[in-house]
Structure formats: C-alpha cells, structure tokens
Amino acid sequence: MQVGLLGHGVVGSGVRRIIDDMNAKKNACLCIKRILVKDENEMVEDRMTRNIDDIILDQDIQLVVECMGGKEPAHTFVERALESGKHVVTSNKKMLASYGDELFELARKNGVKLLYEASVGGGIPWMAELRRIRRIDDIECFEGIFNGTTNYILSRMDAEGCEFDEMLVQAQSLGYAERDPSDDIDGYDVAYKTALSCLAAFDCYVDPQEIPVWGIRNITKKDMEYANEHGFSIKLLGKGEKKDGILQCSVMPCFVPRGGTFASVPLNYNAISSVSETLGKAVFTGQGAGSLPTAHAVVQDMLDIATGADIAEHSITACSVDESTEVTCYIRNCSIPVQYVSEKVDADTVITVPLSYAKLKELTDNTRGVMVIEVKK
Numbered sequence: 178m179q180v181g182l183l184g185h186g187v188v189g190s191g192v193r194r195i196i197d198d199m200n201a202k203k204n205a206c207l208c209i210k211r212i213l214v215k216d217e218n219e220m221v222e223d224r225m226t227r228n229i230d231d232i233i234l235d236q237d238i239q240l241v242v243e244c245m246g247g248k249e250p251a252h253t254f255v256e257r258a259l260e261s262g263k264h265v266v267t268s269n270k271k272m273l274a275s276y277g278d279e280l281f282e283l284a285r286k287n288g289v290k291l292l293y294e295a296s297v298g299g300g301i302p303w304m305a306e307l308r309r310i311r312r313i314d315d316i317e318c319f320e321g322i323f324n325g326t327t328n329y330i331l332s333r334m335d336a337e338g339c340e341f342d343e344m345l346v347q348a349q350s351l352g353y354a355e356r357d358p359s360d361d362i363d364g365y366d367v368a369y370k371t372a373l374s375c376l377a378a379f380d381c382y383v384d385p386q387e388i389p390v391w392g393i394r395n396i397t398k399k400d401m402e403y404a405n406e407h408g409f410s411i412k413l414l415g416k417g418e419k420k421d422g423i424l425q426c427s428v429m430p431c432f433v434p435r436g437g438t439f440a441s442v443p444l445n446y447n448a449i450s451s452v453s454e455t456l457g458k459a460v461f462t463g464q465g466a467g468s469l470p471t472a473h474a475v476v477q478d479m480l481d482i483a484t485g486a487d488i489a490e491h492s493i494t495a496c497s498v499d500e501s502t503e504v505t506c507y508i509r510n511c512s513i514p515v516q517y518v519s520e521k522v523d524a525d526t527v528i529t530v531p532l533s534y535a536k537l538k539e540l541t542d543n544t545r546g547v548m549v550i551e552v553k554k
C-alpha cells in the first residue's frame with residue numbers, strides 16, 4: 178500500500194525511518210511514496226513535496242498518515258484525504274479530539290478507516306488493547322497517567338523535594354516539555370487524550386472543553402510534603418467511566434497511594450488502567466512519547482490497515498459529561514466557604530466535604546494560584 182506522510186518532525190521522521198528500514202530488510206506491505214514538508218530547506222529527497230495536492234490527488238496513495246500536529250491545516254488535510262477515499266492514521270490528539278465526531282462520520286461514509294493509536298499514550302498499545310477487550314467485555318472505566326511532561330515534573334519533585342519551576346525548566350531542557358508548556362501543565366493535553374479514550378472505550382464523543390480540568394501549574398513542595406506525610410504520591414490522572422448511560426470524566430491531580438498502580442510510574446512514562454467484567458483490572462504502561470516509540474504505534478495502525486485487519490466499527494454518539502459526581506479535595510490558596518470544609522490543614526489549605534465537579538469549578542475557577550488535588554476515598 179502506498180502512503181502519503183504529512184509532517185516530517187519527531188514522529189513523522191520516525192515513521193519514515195521504520196517503514197524504510199522494513200523495506201530495506203524485506204519487501205514490506207507499506208511504502209512511503211510522498212512526504213509533505215513545510216519549508217524549502219526540508220526538501221532533501223525526491224519524495225518530499227510542499228504541495229498537499231501531490232498526495233490527495235495521487236490515486237496510487239491509499240493511506241495518508243498525519244503527523245503534523247495542531248488543529249489546522251491538519252484537520253482540513255485529513256478531511257480531504259477521507260473525502261478522497263483514503264484511509265487515515267493520525268498521531269494528533271488535539272485535532273482528532275476537536276473534530277472526531279465529524280471525521281469518523283466522514284470515514285464511515287467513505288468506507289475507509291481512521292485510526293489514532295499514537296495520539297493517546299504514545300507507544301503504549303492502549304487503543305489496540307481496548308479494541309481487544311471490547312471483543313468480549315464492555316469497558317466500565319479507565320484512568321491513567323496520560324502525560325509524560327507532568328509525570329516527569331511530579332516524579333522529580335517527589336524524589337528530590339524541589340519546586341515546580343525548577344523541574345519545569347529541567348523538563349524543557351531535556352525536550353520533555355515544550356517552550357509553551359500550558360497544554361501539558363494545565364491539563365488540556367490529558368483532556369484531549371481522555372476524550373479520545375472515551376471514544377475508544379465507550380463510543381462517546383465528548384467535547385474536550387466540556388471535561389472538568391485541573392492542572393499542576395500551582396503545585397508546590399508543600400503539597401508534596403503533605404502527600405509524603407500521608408503515604409501518597411501526587412499524579413495527574415485522566416479518568417472516564419460510563420454507568421447506566423451516564424458519562425463521567427475528569428482531569429485532576431490526585432493523591433495516589435504509595436505502592437499502588439500509579440505511584441511508581443517513573444519520569445516521562447505513562448500508565449493507563451481499564452476495568453471490564455471478565456478481564457477485571459488491566460494496566461498498560463510504557464513510553465508515552467518519543468520519536469520511535471510513537472512512530473511504532475503509528476506503523477502498527479498502518480499495518481492493520483494494509484493487512485486488512487478486522488477492526489470493529491462502532492457507531493459514535495455525542496455525549497455530555499455528568500458534572501454531578503462528587504469528589505473530596507485538598508485545596509490550597511482559595512477561599513472555601515465553611516460549609517464545604519471538612520478539615521483545615523493549615524492557614525491556606527483545607528480538605529473539602531464531597532463536592533460535585535460543577536461546585537468545585539464554581540469555587541476554584543478564576544482563582545489565581547489555586548491548587549486542587551483529589552483525595553481518593
């Protein structure tokens with residue numbers, strides 16, 4: 178199957194390398210015919226082009242692989258590829274979480290596949306395992322560490338007792354955090370991945386902007402010390418659960434017990450767990466990012482398409498998030514009315530009574546410097 182690759186950065190160049198290496202060893206069922214790049218100075222081989230029409234209008238190209246990132250023009254290019262009857266594989270969670278409902282419908286109408294393994298959990302085969310579990314079970318819930326940048330910062334703060342800003346600078350210097358880290362540290366990256374996991378686990382399309390999100394921007398050494406004293410680590414978790422037709426999901430820093438599933442997940446690794454009836458709890462862990470691990474996941478999707486793997490089609494329903502679920506939280510730097518406080522930790526920190534996500538948002542949104550951490554029941 179001939180492939181058009183969009184983007185030749187960290188992930189795209191990894192995809193090109195894996196496929197070219199496979200072809201060098203033996204005649205693989207995939208071959209990259211054209212590579213879309215942005216700048217003239219990236220046109221280093223004959224396959225490269227700066228014109229998307231060289232891929233979309235080429236009848237020999239049956240599969241388009243999008244590794245450009247960002248919403249536009251990635252969304253328009255994917256839309257055009259699907260409309261032209263080409264299969265699409267993407268690693269782009271932001272684009273797919275934002276336009277998933279429309280793009281999956283377009284893929285269905287045109288009888289082509291739209292796969293997105295690498296967009297959640299990088300190299301971890303999370304989507305593939307969800308597909309396998311769902312051949313037998315319904316997924317009851319999932320939760321996980323979906324973001325390597327924040328896990329790196331939290332792990333190092335925990336191990337070394339340092340402050341957030343210091344660890345962010347180190348994460349940036351190692352290439353684990355972007356120059357503008359807002360999507361990661363404010364939890365939006367995990368919201369995109371949580372939305373896509375809801376799609377794969379429950380066939381629910383949820384607008385990532387509807388997911389209640391709290392990030393780790395304001396975490397301090399003091400919060401880590403509180404966690405340590407009480408036998409916990411702090412991890413940023415994305416969660417989803419569907420029960421009796423009601424969808425609950427959230428992104429929130431949580432106190433997790435030391436010795437539990439998530440506390441020992443190190444540095445930039447990811448770990449995601451699911452619960453289903455006959456399999457019970459299953460945990461998937463590995464490299465959530467990086468050129469070759471992520472490209473590996475992209476190429477697995479490409480091989481599934483090229484070899485005609487039996488990938489079940491599910492009909493997707495737009496769902497809204499139920500905000501009535503109650504959580505107990507540790508809140509620092511926010512004035513919380515006394516009726517919502519169950520315990521005063523110190524002058525600027527309280528533990529709340531169980532509060533709905535809606536109430537919690539009302540109390541904490543727009544409060545500068547606030548830190549919210551879920552206390553697991």
Ligand SMILES: NC(=O)c1ccc[n+]([C@@H]2O[C@H](COP(=O)([O-])OP(=O)(O)OC[C@H]3O[C@@H](n4cnc5c(N)ncnc54)[C@H](OP(=O)(O)O)[C@@H]3O)[C@@H](O)[C@H]2O)c1
Pocket residue numbers: 183184185186187188189213214215216244245246247250268269270271295296299465466467468471
């Ligand atoms: N990096 C990871 O470990 C990882 C893991 C999982 C998922 N992902 C996802 O994979 C996607 C790609 O990430 P990445 O890390 O590979 O990003 P990247 O290194 O910035 O690569 C993206 C490439 O696409 C190019 N590009 C952007 N707009 C283009 C256009 N209009 N035409 C042609 N080329 C264009 C960029 O060129 P310029 O640099 O010139 O703009 C860049 O070379 C993102 O959606 C990301 O979220 C990444």
